[in-house]
Amino acid sequence: MEKAKELDELALKGEKSKSKIKKFFSQIAKDKYLYLLALPGLIYFLLFKYVPMWGITIAFKDFSPFLGYVESPWVGWQHFQRLFGNQDFFMLLRNTLAISFLNLIFFFPLPIILSLLLNEVRNQFYKRTVQSIVYLPHFLSWVIIASLTFMLLSKSEGVVNQLFVFFGFEKFDFLTNSDIFWFLLTGQSVWKEAGWGTIIFLAAIAGVNTELYEAARIDGANRFRQIWHVTLPAIRNVIIILLILRLGDVMEVGFEQVFLMYNGAVSEVAEVFDTYVYRVGIQQGQFSYSTAVGLFKSFVGLILVVIANKMSKKFGEEGIY
Protein backbone atom coordinates (compact mmCIF):
# COMPACT_ATOMS: atom_id res chain seq x y z
CA MET A 1 0.00 0.00 0.00
CA GLU A 2 2.65 2.45 1.15
CA LYS A 3 4.76 1.73 -1.89
CA ALA A 4 1.89 2.16 -4.27
CA LYS A 5 1.12 5.51 -2.69
CA GLU A 6 4.72 6.61 -3.06
CA LEU A 7 4.72 5.54 -6.68
CA ASP A 8 1.54 7.45 -7.24
CA GLU A 9 3.08 10.52 -5.72
CA LEU A 10 6.20 10.13 -7.83
CA ALA A 11 4.10 9.82 -10.94
CA LEU A 12 2.15 12.88 -9.90
CA LYS A 13 5.38 14.80 -9.37
CA GLY A 14 6.60 13.73 -12.78
CA GLU A 15 3.36 14.88 -14.31
CA LYS A 16 3.67 18.16 -12.49
CA SER A 17 7.21 18.86 -13.64
CA LYS A 18 6.27 17.78 -17.15
CA SER A 19 3.34 20.14 -17.12
CA LYS A 20 5.65 22.83 -15.73
CA ILE A 21 8.00 22.41 -18.67
CA LYS A 22 5.01 22.37 -20.97
CA LYS A 23 3.71 25.54 -19.38
CA PHE A 24 7.13 27.15 -19.71
CA PHE A 25 7.31 26.40 -23.41
CA SER A 26 3.74 27.36 -24.06
CA GLN A 27 4.42 30.70 -22.40
CA ILE A 28 7.46 31.25 -24.54
CA ALA A 29 5.41 30.31 -27.60
CA LYS A 30 2.73 32.74 -26.54
CA ASP A 31 5.21 35.60 -26.24
CA LYS A 32 7.32 34.48 -29.18
CA TYR A 33 7.44 37.95 -30.71
CA LEU A 34 8.96 39.35 -27.53
CA TYR A 35 11.76 36.77 -27.70
CA LEU A 36 12.14 37.50 -31.39
CA LEU A 37 12.76 41.15 -30.49
CA ALA A 38 15.52 40.16 -28.11
CA LEU A 39 17.11 37.66 -30.48
CA PRO A 40 19.34 39.97 -32.61
CA GLY A 41 20.71 41.67 -29.50
CA LEU A 42 21.30 38.38 -27.75
CA ILE A 43 23.11 36.89 -30.75
CA TYR A 44 25.18 40.07 -31.03
CA PHE A 45 26.29 39.93 -27.40
CA LEU A 46 27.08 36.23 -27.56
CA LEU A 47 29.05 36.53 -30.79
CA PHE A 48 30.89 39.82 -30.30
CA LYS A 49 31.29 39.92 -26.52
CA TYR A 50 31.37 36.30 -25.38
CA VAL A 51 33.20 34.54 -28.22
CA PRO A 52 36.22 36.82 -27.61
CA MET A 53 36.05 35.79 -23.95
CA TRP A 54 36.44 32.21 -25.07
CA GLY A 55 39.27 33.43 -27.31
CA ILE A 56 41.18 34.25 -24.13
CA THR A 57 42.17 30.58 -24.00
CA ILE A 58 44.99 31.40 -26.42
CA ALA A 59 46.71 33.24 -23.58
CA PHE A 60 47.43 29.74 -22.23
CA LYS A 61 48.33 28.28 -25.62
CA ASP A 62 50.97 28.73 -28.24
CA PHE A 63 48.55 30.06 -30.78
CA SER A 64 49.42 29.73 -34.42
CA PRO A 65 46.92 30.95 -37.01
CA PHE A 66 47.56 27.82 -39.10
CA LEU A 67 46.62 25.43 -36.31
CA GLY A 68 43.68 27.47 -35.09
CA TYR A 69 42.21 27.88 -31.60
CA VAL A 70 41.62 24.22 -30.83
CA GLU A 71 44.71 22.57 -32.32
CA SER A 72 47.29 25.01 -30.91
CA PRO A 73 49.18 23.36 -28.02
CA TRP A 74 48.59 24.35 -24.39
CA VAL A 75 51.54 25.98 -22.64
CA GLY A 76 50.04 26.83 -19.23
CA TRP A 77 51.28 30.01 -17.56
CA GLN A 78 54.31 30.42 -19.78
CA HIS A 79 53.24 33.72 -21.32
CA PHE A 80 52.43 35.18 -17.91
CA GLN A 81 55.81 34.10 -16.59
CA ARG A 82 57.39 35.85 -19.54
CA LEU A 83 55.40 39.00 -18.79
CA PHE A 84 56.23 39.11 -15.07
CA GLY A 85 59.88 38.28 -15.67
CA ASN A 86 60.16 41.07 -18.20
CA GLN A 87 61.56 44.55 -17.56
CA ASP A 88 58.75 45.88 -19.77
CA PHE A 89 56.18 44.83 -17.19
CA PHE A 90 57.38 47.30 -14.57
CA MET A 91 57.59 50.04 -17.14
CA LEU A 92 54.00 49.39 -18.26
CA LEU A 93 52.70 49.28 -14.71
CA ARG A 94 54.59 52.43 -13.72
CA ASN A 95 53.38 54.39 -16.74
CA THR A 96 49.78 53.26 -16.36
CA LEU A 97 49.66 54.10 -12.66
CA ALA A 98 51.52 57.40 -13.10
CA ILE A 99 49.12 58.60 -15.78
CA SER A 100 46.11 57.48 -13.75
CA PHE A 101 47.22 59.06 -10.51
CA LEU A 102 48.23 62.34 -12.13
CA ASN A 103 44.71 62.36 -13.50
CA LEU A 104 43.30 61.76 -10.05
CA ILE A 105 45.35 64.51 -8.44
CA PHE A 106 45.11 67.26 -11.05
CA PHE A 107 42.06 66.40 -13.12
CA PHE A 108 39.60 65.02 -10.58
CA PRO A 109 39.18 68.15 -8.37
CA LEU A 110 38.71 70.53 -11.32
CA PRO A 111 35.13 69.69 -12.28
CA ILE A 112 34.17 70.06 -8.61
CA ILE A 113 35.70 73.53 -8.34
CA LEU A 114 34.30 74.54 -11.71
CA SER A 115 30.78 73.44 -10.82
CA LEU A 116 30.93 75.28 -7.47
CA LEU A 117 31.92 78.46 -9.30
CA LEU A 118 29.35 77.98 -12.05
CA ASN A 119 26.70 77.55 -9.39
CA GLU A 120 27.56 80.98 -7.99
CA VAL A 121 26.90 82.78 -11.29
CA ARG A 122 23.63 84.66 -10.99
CA ASN A 123 23.39 85.75 -14.62
CA GLN A 124 21.77 82.75 -16.31
CA PHE A 125 22.81 83.78 -19.83
CA TYR A 126 26.46 84.07 -18.84
CA LYS A 127 26.29 80.75 -17.03
CA ARG A 128 24.76 78.95 -20.00
CA THR A 129 27.29 80.44 -22.40
CA VAL A 130 30.21 79.28 -20.27
CA GLN A 131 28.64 75.83 -19.99
CA SER A 132 28.11 75.54 -23.74
CA ILE A 133 31.76 76.36 -24.32
CA VAL A 134 33.33 74.09 -21.72
CA TYR A 135 31.18 71.07 -22.61
CA LEU A 136 32.12 71.18 -26.29
CA PRO A 137 35.61 69.54 -26.23
CA HIS A 138 34.06 66.36 -24.78
CA PHE A 139 32.57 65.58 -28.19
CA LEU A 140 35.78 66.02 -30.17
CA SER A 141 37.73 62.91 -31.13
CA TRP A 142 41.21 62.23 -29.77
CA VAL A 143 42.59 62.66 -33.27
CA ILE A 144 41.30 66.21 -33.28
CA ILE A 145 42.60 66.85 -29.76
CA ALA A 146 46.01 65.55 -30.86
CA SER A 147 45.88 67.83 -33.92
CA LEU A 148 45.09 70.82 -31.75
CA THR A 149 47.90 69.87 -29.38
CA PHE A 150 50.45 69.69 -32.20
CA MET A 151 49.22 72.97 -33.59
CA LEU A 152 49.55 74.70 -30.22
CA LEU A 153 52.72 73.10 -28.91
CA SER A 154 54.91 71.88 -31.76
CA LYS A 155 58.44 73.25 -31.62
CA SER A 156 58.63 74.58 -35.15
CA GLU A 157 55.19 76.00 -35.82
CA GLY A 158 53.28 75.82 -32.52
CA VAL A 159 51.52 78.98 -31.42
CA VAL A 160 52.90 78.78 -27.91
CA ASN A 161 56.49 78.58 -29.11
CA GLN A 162 55.89 81.42 -31.56
CA LEU A 163 54.74 83.48 -28.61
CA PHE A 164 57.82 82.45 -26.61
CA VAL A 165 60.02 83.67 -29.44
CA PHE A 166 58.01 86.87 -29.75
CA PHE A 167 58.56 87.65 -26.08
CA GLY A 168 62.22 86.74 -26.29
CA PHE A 169 62.16 83.34 -24.56
CA GLU A 170 63.78 80.11 -25.71
CA LYS A 171 61.61 77.63 -27.57
CA PHE A 172 60.41 74.79 -25.36
CA ASP A 173 60.10 71.19 -26.43
CA PHE A 174 56.65 70.01 -25.34
CA LEU A 175 55.96 67.02 -27.56
CA THR A 176 59.14 64.95 -27.57
CA ASN A 177 60.06 65.59 -23.98
CA SER A 178 59.80 62.56 -21.72
CA ASP A 179 59.96 64.75 -18.58
CA ILE A 180 56.59 66.34 -19.20
CA PHE A 181 54.81 63.67 -21.26
CA TRP A 182 52.53 62.56 -18.41
CA PHE A 183 51.61 66.14 -17.63
CA LEU A 184 50.89 66.75 -21.28
CA LEU A 185 48.35 63.92 -21.18
CA THR A 186 46.82 65.30 -18.01
CA GLY A 187 46.53 68.71 -19.65
CA GLN A 188 44.75 67.20 -22.61
CA SER A 189 42.32 65.34 -20.37
CA VAL A 190 41.63 68.51 -18.42
CA TRP A 191 40.91 70.50 -21.58
CA LYS A 192 38.68 67.76 -23.01
CA GLU A 193 36.73 66.57 -19.99
CA ALA A 194 36.88 69.04 -17.08
CA GLY A 195 33.85 70.98 -18.30
CA TRP A 196 31.84 67.89 -19.08
CA GLY A 197 32.62 66.50 -15.64
CA THR A 198 30.75 69.37 -13.98
CA ILE A 199 27.36 68.09 -15.14
CA ILE A 200 27.06 65.40 -12.51
CA PHE A 201 28.06 67.82 -9.72
CA LEU A 202 25.78 70.58 -10.96
CA ALA A 203 22.91 68.08 -10.91
CA ALA A 204 23.73 67.25 -7.28
CA ILE A 205 24.01 70.95 -6.37
CA ALA A 206 20.64 71.67 -7.98
CA GLY A 207 19.08 69.40 -5.37
CA VAL A 208 20.24 71.54 -2.44
CA ASN A 209 17.42 73.20 -0.52
CA THR A 210 17.69 76.97 -1.10
CA GLU A 211 16.42 77.64 2.42
CA LEU A 212 19.78 76.40 3.69
CA TYR A 213 21.48 79.30 1.92
CA GLU A 214 18.94 81.77 3.40
CA ALA A 215 19.66 80.45 6.85
CA ALA A 216 23.41 80.61 6.34
CA ARG A 217 23.16 84.17 5.07
CA ILE A 218 21.13 85.25 8.06
CA ASP A 219 23.81 83.70 10.26
CA GLY A 220 26.26 86.02 8.53
CA ALA A 221 27.99 83.52 6.27
CA ASN A 222 29.72 85.05 3.26
CA ARG A 223 29.81 83.33 -0.12
CA PHE A 224 32.90 81.23 0.62
CA ARG A 225 31.39 80.06 3.89
CA GLN A 226 28.12 79.22 2.12
CA ILE A 227 30.01 77.10 -0.40
CA TRP A 228 32.05 75.46 2.35
CA HIS A 229 29.21 74.77 4.78
CA VAL A 230 26.21 74.22 2.50
CA THR A 231 27.13 73.30 -1.07
CA LEU A 232 30.16 71.09 -0.45
CA PRO A 233 28.55 68.87 2.21
CA ALA A 234 25.57 68.44 -0.13
CA ILE A 235 27.72 66.97 -2.89
CA ARG A 236 30.17 65.17 -0.62
CA ASN A 237 28.64 61.77 -1.34
CA VAL A 238 28.79 62.24 -5.08
CA ILE A 239 32.44 63.22 -4.78
CA ILE A 240 33.29 60.17 -2.69
CA ILE A 241 31.47 57.79 -5.03
CA LEU A 242 33.09 59.20 -8.15
CA LEU A 243 36.50 59.09 -6.50
CA ILE A 244 36.05 55.43 -5.56
CA LEU A 245 34.87 54.56 -9.05
CA ARG A 246 37.84 56.39 -10.57
CA LEU A 247 40.14 54.38 -8.29
CA GLY A 248 38.54 51.24 -9.65
CA ASP A 249 39.46 52.42 -13.13
CA VAL A 250 43.17 53.10 -12.63
CA MET A 251 44.18 50.37 -15.08
CA GLU A 252 42.26 52.14 -17.83
CA VAL A 253 44.38 54.65 -19.67
CA GLY A 254 42.83 55.82 -22.93
CA PHE A 255 44.51 53.94 -25.77
CA GLU A 256 43.74 56.54 -28.43
CA GLN A 257 45.07 59.44 -26.40
CA VAL A 258 48.37 57.78 -25.53
CA PHE A 259 48.82 56.17 -28.93
CA LEU A 260 48.33 59.46 -30.78
CA MET A 261 50.82 61.34 -28.60
CA TYR A 262 53.35 58.49 -28.68
CA ASN A 263 56.70 59.06 -30.37
CA GLY A 264 60.15 57.50 -30.18
CA ALA A 265 61.51 60.14 -27.82
CA VAL A 266 58.91 59.43 -25.14
CA SER A 267 58.45 55.65 -25.62
CA GLU A 268 59.93 54.91 -22.17
CA VAL A 269 57.17 56.86 -20.40
CA ALA A 270 54.40 56.49 -22.97
CA GLU A 271 54.02 52.73 -23.33
CA VAL A 272 50.96 51.48 -21.44
CA PHE A 273 49.30 48.05 -21.46
CA ASP A 274 46.98 48.74 -24.39
CA THR A 275 49.60 50.32 -26.65
CA TYR A 276 52.00 47.48 -25.79
CA VAL A 277 49.38 44.87 -26.69
CA TYR A 278 48.78 46.67 -29.99
CA ARG A 279 52.47 46.84 -30.85
CA VAL A 280 53.42 43.33 -29.78
CA GLY A 281 50.19 41.66 -30.83
CA ILE A 282 48.92 43.36 -33.97
CA GLN A 283 52.18 44.71 -35.36
CA GLN A 284 54.51 41.83 -34.40
CA GLY A 285 51.95 39.04 -34.50
CA GLN A 286 52.70 37.58 -31.04
CA PHE A 287 49.03 36.84 -30.44
CA SER A 288 49.28 34.53 -27.42
CA TYR A 289 51.71 36.67 -25.43
CA SER A 290 49.81 39.90 -26.10
CA THR A 291 46.50 38.23 -25.19
CA ALA A 292 48.07 37.27 -21.87
CA VAL A 293 49.16 40.88 -21.31
CA GLY A 294 45.68 42.13 -22.13
CA LEU A 295 44.11 39.49 -19.89
CA PHE A 296 46.29 40.52 -16.95
CA LYS A 297 45.16 44.13 -17.37
CA SER A 298 41.48 43.23 -17.74
CA PHE A 299 41.57 40.86 -14.79
CA VAL A 300 43.15 43.39 -12.41
CA GLY A 301 40.67 45.97 -13.74
CA LEU A 302 37.76 43.63 -13.02
CA ILE A 303 38.87 43.05 -9.42
CA LEU A 304 39.37 46.77 -8.82
CA VAL A 305 35.95 47.65 -10.23
CA VAL A 306 34.23 45.02 -8.09
CA ILE A 307 36.00 46.30 -4.96
CA ALA A 308 35.18 49.91 -5.86
CA ASN A 309 31.57 49.01 -6.36
CA LYS A 310 31.37 47.24 -2.99
CA MET A 311 32.89 50.29 -1.33
CA SER A 312 30.54 52.75 -2.96
CA LYS A 313 27.61 50.62 -1.82
CA LYS A 314 29.00 50.80 1.69
CA PHE A 315 28.62 54.54 1.49
CA GLY A 316 24.94 53.96 1.00
CA GLU A 317 25.04 54.88 -2.65
CA GLU A 318 24.12 52.91 -5.69
CA GLY A 319 27.17 51.46 -7.37
CA ILE A 320 27.55 51.25 -11.09
CA TYR A 321 25.68 47.96 -11.07
Next chain:
Amino acid sequence: MIKKSLGDKIFDFSNLIFLGIISIVTIFPIYYVVVVSFTDPIEYLQKNMVLFPENWSLASYEYLLSSGAFVQSLGVSTFLTVVGTTCSLVITSSFAYALSRKKFKGRKFILLLVLFTILFNPGIIPNYLLVKELGLINSLWSVILVSLSNGWFVILMKGFYDSIPDTLVEAATIDGCNDFTAWIKIILPLSLPSIAAFGLFFAVQYWNQYFNALLYLNESSKWPIQVLLQNMLIDASSSSLGDVDPLLQPPPSETLKMAAVVIAIVPILMIYPFLQKHFAKGVMIGSIKE
Protein backbone atom coordinates in the same frame (compact mmCIF):
# COMPACT_ATOMS: atom_id res chain seq x y z
CA MET B 1 16.45 90.65 -0.14
CA ILE B 2 19.66 91.29 1.71
CA LYS B 3 21.89 93.89 0.13
CA LYS B 4 25.05 92.51 -1.41
CA SER B 5 28.09 93.22 0.72
CA LEU B 6 31.32 94.47 -0.81
CA GLY B 7 32.90 91.06 -0.33
CA ASP B 8 30.08 89.43 -2.26
CA LYS B 9 30.51 91.91 -5.09
CA ILE B 10 34.23 91.22 -5.32
CA PHE B 11 33.53 87.49 -5.25
CA ASP B 12 30.94 87.74 -8.03
CA PHE B 13 33.16 89.89 -10.17
CA SER B 14 36.28 87.76 -9.87
CA ASN B 15 34.19 84.63 -10.43
CA LEU B 16 32.87 86.02 -13.71
CA ILE B 17 36.38 86.99 -14.81
CA PHE B 18 37.78 83.58 -13.88
CA LEU B 19 35.06 81.66 -15.74
CA GLY B 20 35.55 84.02 -18.69
CA ILE B 21 39.25 83.14 -18.81
CA ILE B 22 38.46 79.43 -18.65
CA SER B 23 36.03 79.82 -21.54
CA ILE B 24 38.61 81.67 -23.62
CA VAL B 25 41.28 79.05 -22.92
CA THR B 26 38.81 76.34 -23.93
CA ILE B 27 37.66 78.00 -27.12
CA PHE B 28 41.01 79.42 -28.25
CA PRO B 29 42.43 76.28 -29.96
CA ILE B 30 39.20 75.85 -31.91
CA TYR B 31 39.13 79.53 -32.82
CA TYR B 32 42.73 79.34 -33.95
CA VAL B 33 42.26 76.35 -36.29
CA VAL B 34 39.28 78.02 -37.90
CA VAL B 35 41.16 81.28 -38.43
CA VAL B 36 44.31 79.64 -39.81
CA SER B 37 42.31 77.41 -42.14
CA PHE B 38 40.75 80.51 -43.73
CA THR B 39 43.95 82.56 -43.85
CA ASP B 40 45.47 83.42 -47.19
CA PRO B 41 48.43 80.98 -47.67
CA ILE B 42 50.90 83.74 -48.52
CA GLU B 43 49.96 85.74 -45.44
CA TYR B 44 50.35 82.65 -43.26
CA LEU B 45 53.81 81.88 -44.67
CA GLN B 46 54.92 85.44 -43.97
CA LYS B 47 53.61 85.70 -40.42
CA ASN B 48 53.63 82.07 -39.24
CA MET B 49 51.13 83.03 -36.57
CA VAL B 50 47.81 84.62 -37.36
CA LEU B 51 45.29 85.70 -34.78
CA PHE B 52 43.27 88.05 -37.03
CA PRO B 53 43.90 87.44 -40.73
CA GLU B 54 43.91 90.39 -43.11
CA ASN B 55 43.26 88.33 -46.20
CA TRP B 56 40.76 85.53 -46.04
CA SER B 57 41.00 82.67 -48.46
CA LEU B 58 39.33 79.38 -49.30
CA ALA B 59 42.45 78.02 -50.98
CA SER B 60 43.07 75.30 -48.37
CA TYR B 61 39.50 74.06 -48.59
CA GLU B 62 39.51 74.06 -52.40
CA TYR B 63 42.72 72.07 -52.44
CA LEU B 64 41.49 69.64 -49.81
CA LEU B 65 38.15 69.01 -51.47
CA SER B 66 39.85 68.40 -54.80
CA SER B 67 41.62 65.44 -53.21
CA GLY B 68 39.82 62.21 -54.05
CA ALA B 69 41.18 60.49 -50.93
CA PHE B 70 39.89 63.20 -48.62
CA VAL B 71 36.40 63.30 -50.10
CA GLN B 72 36.28 59.52 -50.00
CA SER B 73 37.20 59.46 -46.31
CA LEU B 74 34.33 61.87 -45.65
CA GLY B 75 32.07 59.48 -47.53
CA VAL B 76 33.31 56.53 -45.46
CA SER B 77 32.73 58.40 -42.20
CA THR B 78 29.26 59.44 -43.30
CA PHE B 79 28.44 55.85 -44.21
CA LEU B 80 29.72 54.56 -40.86
CA THR B 81 27.78 57.22 -38.99
CA VAL B 82 24.44 56.85 -40.78
CA VAL B 83 24.36 53.08 -41.19
CA GLY B 84 26.06 52.43 -37.86
CA THR B 85 23.72 54.66 -35.88
CA THR B 86 20.64 53.13 -37.51
CA CYS B 87 21.76 49.56 -36.86
CA SER B 88 22.85 50.39 -33.31
CA LEU B 89 19.50 51.96 -32.48
CA VAL B 90 17.45 49.08 -33.90
CA ILE B 91 19.42 46.34 -32.18
CA THR B 92 19.93 48.12 -28.86
CA SER B 93 16.41 49.43 -28.43
CA SER B 94 14.70 46.15 -29.38
CA PHE B 95 16.95 44.21 -27.04
CA ALA B 96 16.51 46.70 -24.20
CA TYR B 97 12.75 46.77 -24.65
CA ALA B 98 12.41 42.98 -24.56
CA LEU B 99 14.55 42.87 -21.41
CA SER B 100 12.38 45.48 -19.73
CA ARG B 101 9.24 43.28 -19.89
CA LYS B 102 8.68 41.25 -16.74
CA LYS B 103 7.15 38.31 -18.58
CA PHE B 104 10.46 37.72 -20.39
CA LYS B 105 11.78 34.41 -19.03
CA GLY B 106 15.42 34.49 -18.05
CA ARG B 107 15.79 38.25 -18.32
CA LYS B 108 17.70 38.43 -15.04
CA PHE B 109 20.27 36.00 -16.41
CA ILE B 110 20.61 37.83 -19.72
CA LEU B 111 20.98 41.14 -17.89
CA LEU B 112 23.80 39.61 -15.88
CA LEU B 113 25.46 38.51 -19.11
CA VAL B 114 25.13 42.05 -20.46
CA LEU B 115 26.45 43.57 -17.25
CA PHE B 116 29.49 41.32 -17.20
CA THR B 117 30.55 42.60 -20.63
CA ILE B 118 30.86 46.04 -19.02
CA LEU B 119 33.01 44.82 -16.16
CA PHE B 120 35.30 42.57 -18.13
CA ASN B 121 36.82 43.21 -21.53
CA PRO B 122 38.68 40.27 -23.06
CA GLY B 123 41.11 42.68 -24.69
CA ILE B 124 42.24 43.86 -28.09
CA ILE B 125 43.64 40.62 -29.50
CA PRO B 126 40.66 38.25 -29.00
CA ASN B 127 38.40 40.89 -30.57
CA TYR B 128 40.81 41.32 -33.46
CA LEU B 129 41.05 37.57 -34.05
CA LEU B 130 37.26 37.23 -34.03
CA VAL B 131 36.91 39.91 -36.71
CA LYS B 132 39.66 38.19 -38.67
CA GLU B 133 37.97 34.79 -38.39
CA LEU B 134 34.74 36.31 -39.64
CA GLY B 135 36.61 37.60 -42.69
CA LEU B 136 35.73 41.19 -41.91
CA ILE B 137 39.22 42.72 -42.04
CA ASN B 138 39.12 45.61 -44.51
CA SER B 139 35.34 45.60 -44.51
CA LEU B 140 33.59 48.71 -43.19
CA TRP B 141 31.15 46.40 -41.43
CA SER B 142 33.90 45.39 -39.00
CA VAL B 143 33.95 48.91 -37.54
CA ILE B 144 30.16 48.99 -37.30
CA LEU B 145 29.78 45.50 -35.86
CA VAL B 146 32.32 45.77 -33.07
CA SER B 147 30.71 48.93 -31.67
CA LEU B 148 27.12 48.10 -32.60
CA SER B 149 25.93 47.92 -29.03
CA ASN B 150 27.39 47.83 -25.58
CA GLY B 151 26.26 46.98 -22.13
CA TRP B 152 25.86 50.57 -20.97
CA PHE B 153 23.54 51.54 -23.76
CA VAL B 154 21.41 48.41 -23.22
CA ILE B 155 21.14 48.98 -19.47
CA LEU B 156 20.42 52.71 -19.78
CA MET B 157 17.78 52.12 -22.44
CA LYS B 158 16.22 49.31 -20.43
CA GLY B 159 16.02 51.71 -17.50
CA PHE B 160 14.08 54.06 -19.71
CA TYR B 161 11.71 51.33 -20.98
CA ASP B 162 11.10 50.16 -17.40
CA SER B 163 8.96 53.24 -16.90
CA ILE B 164 6.54 52.17 -19.65
CA PRO B 165 3.80 50.17 -17.92
CA ASP B 166 2.81 46.68 -19.08
CA THR B 167 -0.85 47.73 -19.14
CA LEU B 168 -0.14 49.94 -22.13
CA VAL B 169 1.17 46.97 -24.10
CA GLU B 170 -1.65 44.74 -22.87
CA ALA B 171 -4.22 47.22 -24.12
CA ALA B 172 -2.59 47.09 -27.52
CA THR B 173 -2.55 43.27 -27.41
CA ILE B 174 -6.32 43.28 -26.97
CA ASP B 175 -6.56 45.44 -30.07
CA GLY B 176 -4.83 42.65 -31.99
CA CYS B 177 -1.20 43.68 -31.70
CA ASN B 178 1.52 41.20 -30.86
CA ASP B 179 4.62 42.23 -28.92
CA PHE B 180 6.45 43.10 -32.12
CA THR B 181 3.78 45.30 -33.66
CA ALA B 182 3.09 46.88 -30.27
CA TRP B 183 6.77 47.81 -30.03
CA ILE B 184 6.73 49.41 -33.48
CA LYS B 185 3.34 51.10 -33.30
CA ILE B 186 3.19 52.19 -29.67
CA ILE B 187 6.45 51.94 -27.78
CA LEU B 188 8.77 53.42 -30.41
CA PRO B 189 6.69 56.55 -31.08
CA LEU B 190 6.41 57.04 -27.32
CA SER B 191 10.14 56.77 -26.79
CA LEU B 192 11.18 58.81 -29.81
CA PRO B 193 12.79 61.69 -27.84
CA SER B 194 14.85 59.25 -25.84
CA ILE B 195 15.80 57.24 -28.94
CA ALA B 196 16.89 60.47 -30.61
CA ALA B 197 19.17 61.21 -27.68
CA PHE B 198 20.80 57.79 -27.85
CA GLY B 199 21.05 58.20 -31.63
CA LEU B 200 23.03 61.42 -31.23
CA PHE B 201 25.49 59.80 -28.85
CA PHE B 202 25.87 56.79 -31.17
CA ALA B 203 26.44 59.16 -34.10
CA VAL B 204 29.23 61.03 -32.30
CA GLN B 205 30.81 57.69 -31.42
CA TYR B 206 30.83 56.53 -35.06
CA TRP B 207 32.03 59.85 -36.47
CA ASN B 208 34.91 59.94 -33.98
CA GLN B 209 35.80 56.29 -34.54
CA TYR B 210 39.57 55.96 -34.77
CA PHE B 211 40.95 52.93 -32.98
CA ASN B 212 38.72 50.27 -34.54
CA ALA B 213 39.28 51.71 -38.00
CA LEU B 214 43.04 51.67 -37.38
CA LEU B 215 42.79 48.07 -36.23
CA TYR B 216 40.54 46.58 -38.89
CA LEU B 217 40.93 48.73 -42.02
CA ASN B 218 44.34 48.45 -43.67
CA GLU B 219 43.51 49.74 -47.15
CA SER B 220 43.79 53.50 -47.29
CA SER B 221 40.75 53.70 -49.58
CA LYS B 222 38.62 52.46 -46.65
CA TRP B 223 39.91 55.01 -44.12
CA PRO B 224 37.41 57.22 -42.34
CA ILE B 225 38.23 60.89 -41.82
CA GLN B 226 39.83 60.39 -38.40
CA VAL B 227 42.44 57.94 -39.67
CA LEU B 228 43.21 60.07 -42.74
CA LEU B 229 43.53 63.14 -40.52
CA GLN B 230 45.98 61.36 -38.27
CA ASN B 231 48.07 60.39 -41.30
CA MET B 232 48.02 63.95 -42.59
CA LEU B 233 49.32 65.15 -39.24
CA ILE B 234 52.29 62.84 -39.30
CA ASP B 235 53.46 63.22 -42.86
CA ALA B 236 54.39 66.75 -43.81
CA SER B 237 54.27 66.11 -47.54
CA SER B 238 50.49 65.63 -47.40
CA SER B 239 50.95 62.63 -49.69
CA SER B 240 48.11 60.89 -47.86
CA LEU B 241 45.78 63.14 -49.81
CA GLY B 242 46.62 61.18 -52.97
CA ASP B 243 45.72 62.75 -56.31
CA VAL B 244 44.65 66.36 -56.18
CA ASP B 245 43.69 68.89 -58.80
CA PRO B 246 47.08 69.55 -60.52
CA LEU B 247 46.05 73.10 -61.43
CA LEU B 248 45.83 74.15 -57.76
CA GLN B 249 48.84 75.61 -56.00
CA PRO B 250 49.43 73.47 -52.87
CA PRO B 251 48.85 75.61 -49.75
CA PRO B 252 51.19 75.29 -46.75
CA SER B 253 50.68 71.97 -45.00
CA GLU B 254 49.71 73.80 -41.78
CA THR B 255 46.69 75.59 -43.22
CA LEU B 256 45.76 72.40 -45.04
CA LYS B 257 45.78 70.42 -41.80
CA MET B 258 43.74 73.08 -40.05
CA ALA B 259 41.14 73.02 -42.81
CA ALA B 260 40.92 69.22 -42.47
CA VAL B 261 40.46 69.54 -38.70
CA VAL B 262 37.70 72.11 -39.20
CA ILE B 263 35.88 69.85 -41.66
CA ALA B 264 36.08 66.99 -39.14
CA ILE B 265 34.67 69.22 -36.38
CA VAL B 266 31.80 70.76 -38.37
CA PRO B 267 29.38 67.78 -38.13
CA ILE B 268 29.88 67.72 -34.35
CA LEU B 269 29.16 71.45 -34.14
CA MET B 270 26.06 70.97 -36.26
CA ILE B 271 24.48 68.47 -33.87
CA TYR B 272 25.87 70.16 -30.75
CA PRO B 273 22.70 72.21 -30.05
CA PHE B 274 20.66 69.00 -30.16
CA LEU B 275 23.19 67.15 -28.01
CA GLN B 276 22.90 69.88 -25.40
CA LYS B 277 19.28 68.99 -24.82
CA HIS B 278 20.26 65.50 -23.74
CA PHE B 279 23.32 66.15 -21.60
CA ALA B 280 21.83 64.41 -18.57
CA LYS B 281 21.69 61.10 -20.43
CA GLY B 282 25.04 61.73 -22.00
CA VAL B 283 26.84 62.16 -18.74
CA MET B 284 25.69 58.73 -17.64
CA ILE B 285 27.02 57.23 -20.84
CA GLY B 286 30.12 59.38 -20.99
CA SER B 287 31.29 59.33 -17.41
CA ILE B 288 31.32 55.60 -17.19
CA LYS B 289 32.31 54.57 -20.66
CA GLU B 290 35.86 55.84 -20.80
